[in-house]
Amino acid sequence: MNLQESGEMYLETILILSKKSDSVRSLDVAEYMGFSKPSVSRAVGLLKNGGYIVVNELGHLFLTDEGKRVAEKIYERHIMLTEFLVRLGVDEDTASQDACRMEHIISDKTFEAMKKYAKLEK
Numbered sequence: 001m002n003l004q005e006s007g008e009m010y011l012e013t014i015l016i017l018s019k020k021s022d023s024v025r026s027l028d029v030a031e032y033m034g035f036s037k038p039s040v041s042r043a044v045g046l047l048k049n050g051g052y053i054v055v056n057e058l059g060h061l062f063l064t065d066e067g068k069r070v071a072e073k074i075y076e077r078h079i080m081l082t083e084f085l086v087r088l089g090v091d092e093d094t095a096s097q098d099a100c101r102m103e104h105i106i107s108d109k110t111f112e113a114m115k116k117y118a119k120l121e122k
């Protein structure tokens with residue numbers, strides 16, 4: 001299954017929420033993202049069928065190894081791109097919003113070059 005931006009966002013959200021709590025439910029994801037419960041339910045079904053998450057009998061969401069790999073990749077991009085933009089002089093809120101859009105479209109090659117450059121500039 002080839003994930004689209006929205007799928008990546010859901011996985012990233014589940015990762016972020018799982019860092020704060022042992023149990024992540026669809027309702028938690030809906031509240032965090034500001035989406036309706038039916039929208040999240042549909043996405044959860046797609047992610048489950050794609051092998052990115054599992055849902056236990058209590059309705060708690062867990063990332064599979066593949067889901068975690070994708071989520072951590074997107075989350076790393078978000079953190080690094082936000083920091084990079086802030087260091088360029090962009091305010092934190094704008095940097096985070098822009099990073100959220102950039103993290104899904106930037107190539108691996110360009111991202112790795114930016115990471116390398118950012119480390120040199122510290």
